[in-house]
Structure formats: C-alpha cells, structure tokens
Amino acid sequence: ETKACLITKTDTNPFFVKMKEGATAKAQELGIELMTFAGKIDGDVESQVAAVESCIAAGAKGILITPSDSRALAPVVTEARENGLLVIALDTPFEPADVADATFATDNFRAGELIGMWARAKLGDEAANARIALLDLNPSEVSVDYLRDGGFLHGFGIDIKDPTDIGDEDDPRIVGHDVTNGNEEGGRKAMENLLQIDPNINVVYTINEPAAAGAWEALKAAGKSADDVIIVSVDGGCPGVRNVAEGIIDATAQQYPLRMAALGVEAIARWAEDGSKPAPTPGKDFFDTGVALVTDQPVEGVPSISSEEGLKLCWG
Amino acid sequence: MNDVADRSPGATEAEAGLAGAASAVAEFQPRRRTLLDHIQHVLHNNPTLVPVIVLALSLVAFGIIAGERFFSPFNLSLIMQQVSIIGMLAAAQSLIILTAGIDLSVAAIMVLMSVVMGNLAVNMGVPTPIAIVAGFAGGAAAGLLNGVLITRVKLPPFITTLGTWNVFFALNLWLSGAQSIRSQDIDEKAPLLKFFGESIQLGGAKITFGVILMVLMFLALWYMLNHTAWGRHVYAVGDDPEAAELSGIRTERVLLSVYTLAGFLCALAGWAAIGRVGSISPQSFYEGNLQSITAVVIGGISLFGGRGSILGALFGALIVGVFQSGLRIAGVDVLWQVFAIGWLIIIAVAIDQWIRRVSA
Amino acid sequence: MNDVADRSPGATEAEAGLAGAASAVAEFQPRRRTLLDHIQHVLHNNPTLVPVIVLALSLVAFGIIAGERFFSPFNLSLIMQQVSIIGMLAAAQSLIILTAGIDLSVAAIMVLMSVVMGNLAVNMGVPTPIAIVAGFAGGAAAGLLNGVLITRVKLPPFITTLGTWNVFFALNLWLSGAQSIRSQDIDEKAPLLKFFGESIQLGGAKITFGVILMVLMFLALWYMLNHTAWGRHVYAVGDDPEAAELSGIRTERVLLSVYTLAGFLCALAGWAAIGRVGSISPQSFYEGNLQSITAVVIGGISLFGGRGSILGALFGALIVGVFQSGLRIAGVDVLWQVFAIGWLIIIAVAIDQWIRRVSA
Amino acid sequence: MSTKDVPLVQARGLVKRFGHVVAIDHSDFELRHGEILAVIGDNGAGKSSIVKAICGALQPDEGEILIEGKPVHFSSPIEAREMGIEIVYQTLALSPALSIADNMFTGRELRRPGFLGKWLRMLDKPAMERFAREKLNELGLMTVQSIRQPVETLSGGQRQGVAVARAAAFATKFIIMDEPTAALGVKESRRVLELIKDVRARGIAIVLISHNMPHVFEVADRIHIHRLGRRLCTIDPKDYTMSDAVAFMTGAKTPEVADAA
Amino acid sequence: MSTKDVPLVQARGLVKRFGHVVAIDHSDFELRHGEILAVIGDNGAGKSSIVKAICGALQPDEGEILIEGKPVHFSSPIEAREMGIEIVYQTLALSPALSIADNMFTGRELRRPGFLGKWLRMLDKPAMERFAREKLNELGLMTVQSIRQPVETLSGGQRQGVAVARAAAFATKFIIMDEPTAALGVKESRRVLELIKDVRARGIAIVLISHNMPHVFEVADRIHIHRLGRRLCTIDPKDYTMSDAVAFMTGAKTPEVADAA
C-alpha cells in the first residue's frame, strides 16, 4: 500500500482543516494511506522538519507540505527527495520553487493584485484620494504576508519598493499597517488602531477573511456602514464568501485548497505508479491552482465571479 | 494539685533583676530623610499608587508623543475596550497569583468556553442562556481540575497549568474544528452571546458593557478580598500556607475555591470576548496567558503571593493597553512595540521592588 | 581573665542529672514495608531512575502501538536528532531551575544568536569562526543581562525573562528582517555554520554531531554540577540562598555565572540549530522556552530549586520526543498529540512527587 | 463520675511513623482539668509530635484520644479549635502580611450584623479591632502602635505576644504551647510565664513544652517526661529535683515508680 | 605594644539603620584575645545586628572596625572567614539537600591534587569526607550514619552540631555564636557549652549571644550588655549577679561605672 504524508502549517486554520479533508477523501478514493501532521502555530518550523523526517522514516512515497517558512524547510525537503520521496508544496511555494518537485498553489501575489485592481477600479477617480489601511499577518512578515500585501498595493497602482518588505512604501494614501495574527480579535484591534490614526479610512486590505470579519466589527463600532468602506480580503472560504454575499467583504480572492490537496494526492499516486512528476503551469514555476475574484460588484477589466458562484466553489 | 495563682513565686535568680524594668519597647530616633526617601516612603505605604502613577505618566507621555488624537475620550474609551478581555483574565490571574500560584491556562479556558457557548447556542440550537450557563459550569470545572491537581496531587501550579493549557488547547481545536463562528450567525441565532458588545455613549466616549463588566469584576473582587473572611484567607494562604493552615484556615478549600472562581471568571471573560470580537474564534488570544501575567506583575502583585492589591492588575492591564495604543498611533513598528513592552515589564517591576525595599 | 578550661564547673542545678545520660541519639525500630513502599523507597534514593523508567515504558508502549518502524535504529536516532536542540535548551534551563529560577528567554536567545551568526557570516561576509564567536559572546551577554537584572535589580527570574524574551524576540525580528537565510547561501558562504548537521552512520542509525554535542553538554554539566565546587554551590544556592550566602558562597556570582553560562549554551544550541534545520529561520522555536521547561520538569528537577539531576532533563526531553514521534508514527492527530503531552506533564510530575514524598 | 474526675485529655497507645522514623511509639498522654502540664524531653524525643497528634495537626497511625472521656478524632487543628483547644506553635503560625487584628481572628472572623454581614459577608473590622486591642491590653503584653499594622513589622517578642494572646482569648478547654519562650529574652519570657499562670487561674488547662527547667519547675503542676517516642513517666515537681527530671529524660536514671504523679 | 595588648576586635561608633529603625545606634564593641565574651540584651536590642556588622553580614552605615588594631572592611562574611572568623548563625546556614561533608566545606572545598584538581577542578571528596568525619568525632558531638547523608535528614540537634563543628574546625581568630542553644535540650545545650570552652582552650575567642543567664554566667569571661541599639556597659561576671545583669539590660538599674570590665 502506498503511503503519503500531508504536513500543514497548523491545525488551527480552517483552510488547512479543509485541505486535510480534501486530501483524506482523495487518498481514500485512490487507496492510499495518508498520514497527517501539523505545526502547533504558524511558523513552527521544527515541528514540520520533524514531520518530514518521520515521513522518511515511515517509508512514505511522497509528501504534501505547506511550508511554514519557505526558505527554512528547504534542507529537510531536499533530504526527503534524495530518499526518493516526491515532495509537493501546497499553498506556499518554496524559495526557489524548485526545492520541491512541484507546487500546487495560489499565486498569492496575483491574489493580492486582483483585489488591488478591483479596489482601484471600484473607486475610479476617487482612488487618488483613497485612505488605505493594511491589516497584515504578524510581525514576522512571512511570504504569504508580503506577497498578498505587495500584490494588493501593486494592483492598486502603488510603488511597493522592496517587495519582501512590508511598510516601506511612501505613498501618502497609505494610513498604516498593523498585524492581526490572522484572526478576528486581531483584525478588530488593528482596525481600531488604524482608525485612530485616520478615521476617514475607506479602503481596507486584510490578510484573510477572519481578519476582515474582525475589521468589519471595528468599522461598524466606529459608525461606518458597508457603503463607506471597501474591504478586500483573500481566501474564499465559505464563511468569507457568505460575508461577500452579505456585503461585508466587498471582494475576496478565492483559493482552492481542496483542489491543491486532491491534485497533490493524485500526483503522489502517479509517482508511485510510474515515477512521473506533475508539470508546472506554463510560464510559471508552479502549478497554479487558480484564484478567482469573488465579488457581487464586478468592475470592468477585472474578471470576477459572483458570490453565488463562489459559494459553490468555496474551498472546493 | 497545688494552686499557684500568685505572681512569680519561683522566679529564677536572674529574674530578680526585672523588678522595675522599663516596660517600653526599644525605640529609636527617626532618621532624617531626603525627598526621594520621602517619596519612597509614601509609595511604600500605598503600593497601588505605583501603577497609578506609571499609568498617569504614560498617558502624559503618549499624549505628547502621539498628539491629541491619543487623548480623545473616544481613544481612551477604546483602550478600555481593547484591554477589557485581558483585564478580566488578569483579574482571574491575580486571584491565583495572590495565593502564590500561577495559571498558564486562563486564556485557554476562556477561548474553550466561548467555543462551548457558541457551539451549543449557534450550531446546536441550545437556548442561549443554557449555553451560557454551560460555559460557566465548564469554566468552573476547568478551574476546579487545576485546583484539584494542585491541592490533592500536590503538583506545582506552574506545571499543572502548563499541562492543562495543552489539554484545553487541544479540546478547543477539537470542539471548534478550527472554525470560527460568524458574527452574523450569532446575531441571528444567539444575539445574547454578544451582550457585552453593547455600549452606552458618554460624550465622545463609548463604554461597552464588557468594559463595565471588567470594572465591576475588579470592584467585586476587591471587596471580596478586603472585606470578607474568604479574602483575608486568600492573602493568608499566599503569604505563608503553613501558618495559614495552622492558624485555622482550610487552605485546600481556599485554593480550590480560588481556582474554581478563576475558571468561572475566565468563562465570563469568554462570554464577554464574543461581544468584543464579534465572532467566536478558536485561534484568538493565544498569548492571553502571558499577557494576563504581564498585567498582574506590572500592577505590582508579587509572584510570591500574599502581597498586592487586585486593583493593581487593572492598572497593569491599562498601562499595557496605553503603551500599545500610544506606540501604534505614534506610528511605531509592531516589533518595537514588543520591544517596549519587554522593557516596560522590567522597569515597572523594578520600580515596584525599589518601593517595597523600605521597611515601613 | 580567669582560665576556665575544666569541664562543667558552673553547671546549673538541673544539669546535675546529666551525669551518665545515654549518649545515643533516639533510635526507633524500622517499620515493615509493602512492595509498593519498597519500590517507592528505591526510587526515592535514585530519583533519576524515574524518568529513565518512564522513558523505557514509553519506548515499549510505542513499539507496540506504532510497530517495528518505530523501533528501527533509524527512527530511534531520528528521535535523538529531533530532540537535540530542545535538549540543549533544557540543559541550560536545568542549570537555572536548579538555582530556583526559570528562564522564559532561552529559545529567544538561541534563535537570536543563530540569526546573529548567520547575518554576520552569510550576509555581511565576516569570517565564519568570528561570526560564531560573536554569537557565543552575544549569548553570554544576553544571559548576563538576565543575571544582572535578577541579582542586582533583584527582579524575580520569571518576570525578568518574560521581559527579556520580548526584547530578544523583537531584536531577532529586527536583525533578520524576518527573513530566513537559505540553506544554499549558508552552504556557499559559511558551511561551518552547518557543522553540527554533519553525521556519522552507525548501522541504520544516523548520529549527527548535534546529537553528540547535546550528550557531551549534559555529561560536562553533570560533571561540573557533581564534581566541582561551582556545582555544589549551584545546588546550595537553589536549595536555600540565604543559608548559602551565610555559609560562604557568593550567591550573586554563582547566579551570574549560571545565567551567563546558560546564555552561552543557548548560543551553542543556536549554532547547532543551524545544522539541524539546515537554514536560519527567525520564527522557529517560538515554543522552545516552554518546551525546555517541560523537559526539565518531566525529568524530575524541582521548580523550587536545589533538587534533581541534570541528566533527568535529558531523559525528560527524550520522553517528549518519543511521545511525539510515537504518536506521529501511529498517525495520531496533532491536536491529540498536544492533549497527550499535556497529560504526560501532569502524570510524570505526579509520579515524581509521589516518590519524593517518602522520607529517606 | 463527675466531669472533674475524668481527665480532660487522655490518649492511649498513640503511634506515628514518618517513613522509617517512629516519632510516637505507643505513647500515652494525660492532661487534667485546670492544670499546667509540662512536657520535657531530649531534642527529637517526640514532644512536638505527640501534642500535634492530640490537636489534630498530625494524624496518628494508631491509638485513641479521649477528651472529657469522649473519643475524638480531629482531622485538622480547626476541629480541635472548635472544641476550645488552642495551640501556640513553635513557629507561631501568623501571616506576616496581615494585620494583628486579622491574625487574631483568622478562621473565626466576625461579620457585620444584618444585611451586610449576612448577604455580603462583610467583616466587622471595627469590632475585631476593638476586641484585639482589648485582649492585648488585658494581657499587658505589648504596646503596639496600631492594631492594623502587619505582623511582619513587629519584633519577635511582639509576635509571640500576638500568638499567645490569640490562644488565650479563644481557648475554653486548654492551650498547648510548644516552646513559647525559646527565642525570648529574660523579660519577655517572664511575661509569657505570668500569662500562662493567668490563663490557668481562669480554669483553662495548659500543656507547656519547654527545655527550660527552672521555668518548668516554676509553673508546672505535673511534668510529663518524654523519651524515645513515648511517655516515660509523669512526676510531681514538688517531689523531684530538676536534676532528677533531667536524669530521667536523658536516660541517666530510671524512674522507680512509673507514672509517679 | 604586643599583639596581645591590642584587642582582637574593636568597633567604634557603629550605626546601622533599616528604613526608620536604627538597629545599631552609635555602638562600640570590644573582643579580647582568647576570651569568651557574652552579649546579652532584650529582644530587638540589636545584638544580632552588631555581630553581623562585625563579620560583614551587614554593612554598617557609620563607624569603624579594627581587627588586631588594623581597620577592616568586610563586604561579606566570606571575607571575614578568610581572616579566620567563623559564625554560627541562629538559622544555622546549612544547605538542607547537601551532604554533611559538602556543608562543612561550602566555599572552601578541597580539590584533587594534580591535573584533575588543577585543570578539571575536581573536588577531593574522599579527603573532605575524611576530614568532616574526623572533626565530628573529635568534638564527640554526634553519631551520624553517613557523612554523605543530606543535612535535612538530621535532627535539629545534629544540625546544630554540624554548624558548630564547621565553625570550630576552621576558625583561627574567633567564632561568633548567635543563640546557639535556643532550640536545644538540656543535654544538647550542655554539649555546646563544653564545646565553647574547648574552643577557647585552643586560644580562639568566642562571642556568645544568649538569653540564658546561667549559661552566660557559667562560661563568659566578660559580658557585653546591649540596650536600645548600643552597648550599655561591659561587666565581669564575677563582680555582678545575674539579677544585676538583667536589671541593667532591661533598664531597671543603671550601671554605676560604664564599661565595668
């Protein structure tokens, strides 16, 4: 029986829980034994290193991993490949991407760019006077964090300077950045703090949908209505898309964790069968599992799907 | 049996000299004092003044640095809101630290119980009041588990709560399936869960019921600690548990009541957190345990137990809140906020130590 | 001056009765013992046996649950590798806990120093040996800072290191710009940083230099603690600092040396961590502080200081490693792993308490 | 049989082991109404252990204890206290950070009358302070600045005074004092001895553990001599000299009639 | 001027304040070669404080201390120890978890000869254990099972023995003993008194703080009477009665000639 491993960043993020569901279902379908691992918190590199090693020790055929640190895990993953395992990065690419045999991921920069472009188009001429708040992940500034943040600003038409550094831009439209730890409580507090700096904020970028939900609570408490502020986010989880339908989040870039997981498990099955590896999306160094902008306020020049469609696909 | 009720019939030879002994206790002339001595002395007799002064100073400092925006009633009331949940945890933590214990599991109990309430009321359709009461019971039970391990199995509090922290954290993930419960779903199915998010407007300030709850919690605990026998026993147990036991206090019961009450207060904080955050998120407040301890120590409550006023913890929490808000508004990077809080802990406690060093 | 060298000339009246007093001290008949008493007694006299037995039992248990894969030399040597860094932190932590202190900053010092080494050697082109020495110096300085705050400013260790943990964490983010240094860049510019990742093959087992370093670190500390005056002083200071000071130990110096040495050992662990992880990640080992404390307490070292063998911490770290590896291989979800570790802490320390309760 | 004929306390065959040490080895004990019973013996003879067993601070492994003829089993000193038995421990058992008044009343605090006390369980601080001050004055034991000052600000002698005053104020049956004068000066010791006699005059019996023979012979009505974990004999101080007592307790001489008094 | 004429210790105008308490109030102190000097006084008079100031356990705020005529300034008792001054504290200052041998040598451990000792700083455990056993036997103070057993397994009296033996073994100038017999029984106290006299016979001076007048008058060559933070007078026990001494120290009488001895 073929064995495969799924190693996620944490078990506390519904995105990874979904990913695990997808992988487990696919593995069952293909008759593969799936072992799952996770770190205790985001950034928990050592647990992931230990997990990769355990997979090698267990004689797995391949590993699906969402690296907690796109650079730090390279050595152990290389070791796994040297031991004949197929390693596939999910969600977060390695740096460089070819550390893994293949990557099934959202293009996080692209995801950010889509919501940035959308926000600019939505504001039209008012974009020149936008007051922008950016709600990021945590002080560690990991790759998803700067890719989405940078993508958003780029899409909005702002010069991001060092693409790996958050907060080095000098565009006066930016009110500030704050961290949310990717959850509702952090989202609310960060939004409150930025509103203190400028109560006229009208564009809010959020790292993910829980942070967006928290930000909305703060805006509501500050007396704002959904029409006063544009909130954009990334993920496209079912609760997030429902928030789009209800007009709380204006647009979100939807990712497809179940697809990532299923494709990954299939790739390992094929590798076990005939030793073939999946190929990347032409023109990219990874297999783009796609990202779709979900919004009920489509704008010209930015392709999007409605929340109704999004709800059907949510985390499919 | 001979009846010897008269005084000193068999006094030993040496004691003959006692006749006419001065009966006053030794007294010495008071020493002259510098201004600094004087300040130290005043603060020594009113140790809760220390965090109050630190709070006042940081308010002034950030008023200058961050400008008037910082000083608006709105911002000040906002700080209160931001502080409210950690403040309640700090209240629970203070009780435990007063008994010379420590609780690394407060935030885990709080989050677990808000997940329990939400699961029951929103996902399983249990009537909200019952869900809330179930959360309270769960919090008290979690606290009681800590208490039993500490008093019966005689494990050190640090170790006990390090262990149960892991246990509660795991249960939280399991119960919630790592999923948040959305604000709108709560509004629809169990709006009572958000009760503490409601607010009253007072001029520019917005006072949430959560903030009021926090203040009332501190006042009630202050009353209990200072004006009931139970409170005196909490201090006595923290001060010297053996002496307390021998002088007639059932120390085990006191400890059990303290841990159980703390667990209950955490559940109450869990309810209030739903109102504060708007939704129920199993991932929030991961650092709440250490943040509550930080507030308590900045507030001047001794980690060795038995000393300090619970109101100090309130001021401690506010000091941290003022720092975070002030630095944010002044546009300081998060990482330097972390840095500043680190030094704040050290300096606040150093001042407190300096104050306490004087003998009364 | 009169010369009174002869015995008892002025003995008081009562003492006349002493002539011919029995000179033996009170002795009582030994009590009969049950088998359990017997076991308890043996363990009481050899407390380090407890973690060894727990370790052996967990090996057997997981051998049965997780199958022979678990028992392969490869997997067993892997557990050693996985445990090595936390093991080294636990060694440093043990020293501090033996003095009745606690260090919440060990992992922060370690990560900060591996970032310092990497920044200097890889990013700034400083010769690797100098970068490593700079890291050592930094680690010792960080430990010394803790020590100075604890001995001079007289802050409780818990508070001090809670503060410096924040400070070191912030510095780490600042220095690293939150960016990991890639493995390939280290290989190219400073391969010496990865020295402890090298290994020797022994049959199926792969022994890394990092594992050897950890074992040597424990042996050296064991020797120092048990066969040098410094080591006896560490125990004495942890046991009763006042008695230690009065009986001629410069307790401040001992504490300063302990914190500084611990800081240095953390830096050494930081070097080893580069070899272990292969790259330098500023966000790694965030939970290392509490993990090191967990290893120490499971290893039977008392949080109250002065009691326990440092080798216990090694076994404590191995027990946690065996549990994690065993549960992982048995396919248990992380959340239940966390749950199990929580109970492991509680049960291991409960057994230890039971053992120590017998009087010798 | 009148109450006065039955001993106040009677213990038979008490045994207490600590691991391999037998601290009490089938020992008997008897305290009579209104008397001062001194307990003497070498260091480690088991004096503290036997009195602790009697007041519930230690649970004996074997043996029985009768108070006024009725078997009792105290699972803690609190239960003994409820019967009017007070103990002054060698370590005093005061809470340093609490006030003198708080310490006097630990575990038996007074509550306000009416609503405040009944429903809010509010302490009656004024009443407790008044009582504490009264007791301390009554015993003439000290001149403290304030009844509200923390015990840790008192000298050793003053603390001893608080502990003794607490016991004397609440005892109705008897008081056990474990080396109450060990750390005290001549003047302070004298005060404690006077206090002991005052208390007896009020009809309360006292068990006094002491190594100070002149003190023992001055105040004791009977002397219980403890040796190697058990009662060796009880003597009347009028019939024996200090030297005899010391000879018995150290094993230099063997008492002729066991239980001489 | 021969060394013998200069007092061994001379302190003048010592002052020590704790916040608002003046524990030593311009006090003098003198100890002569080879004598036993008793220090007596009420509880809280400042006896412990003054001897602590002399041995470096307390830093006086004012005043000077001369040892054999030379001004000294000890910043810790360790420095005093290096000059041959030993202290037996009221609290004993033993480390409960360490062995008897370890405790005897804390702070002055013996190292192995040669490479092991010099480079590996290895302790010479056999030598230390031999020495410790010898000293304990020599003083006839006790029969312990093993010199390696932790001090916490000893009885109070035995612990006292270890502390006294440690001081006696290493002192070359003088030993300060702060209430060494307070918790001891008659027999154990006697042993300590004999030991004190033995030590003096070896030419080592002793400062003995005690509340036990018979003991003081038995062994002391001179008595330093301390009152309200300062030396009231020094008397020769042959010229005064115990009753006089107590009257002086409690303020019942005033000595006619200050510094009588």
Ligand SMILES: Nc1ncnc2c1ncn2[C@@H]1O[C@H](COP(=O)(O)OP(=O)(O)OP(=O)(O)O)[C@@H](O)[C@H]1O
């Ligand atoms: N909690 C305990 N654990 C172990 N041994 C104990 C304990 N309490 C007392 N012992 C032992 O029991 C014996 C009797 O002790 P106890 O304290 O009753 O003696 P004592 O007569 O009061 O002596 P002293 O005059 O020194 O106070 C001693 O050997 C002592 O070491």
Ligand SMILES: Nc1ncnc2c1ncn2[C@@H]1O[C@H](COP(=O)(O)OP(=O)(O)OP(=O)(O)O)[C@@H](O)[C@H]1O
């Ligand atoms: N560390 C300290 N801090 C504050 N006050 C102190 C300290 N040490 C001593 N004192 C005070 O100094 C005074 C003298 O104390 P000291 O211990 O020297 O008295 P003593 O004569 O040894 O008494 P005793 O016979 O009870 O041992 C007392 O009032 C005491 O409370």
Ligand SMILES: OC[C@H]1O[C@](O)(CO)[C@@H](O)[C@@H]1O
């Ligand atoms: O914490 C960051 C992680 O969170 C997600 O956005 C899911 O919510 C992932 O795509 C990302 O890896």
Ligand SMILES: [Mg+2]
């Ligand atoms: Mg006793």
Ligand SMILES: [Mg+2]
């Ligand atoms: Mg004294």
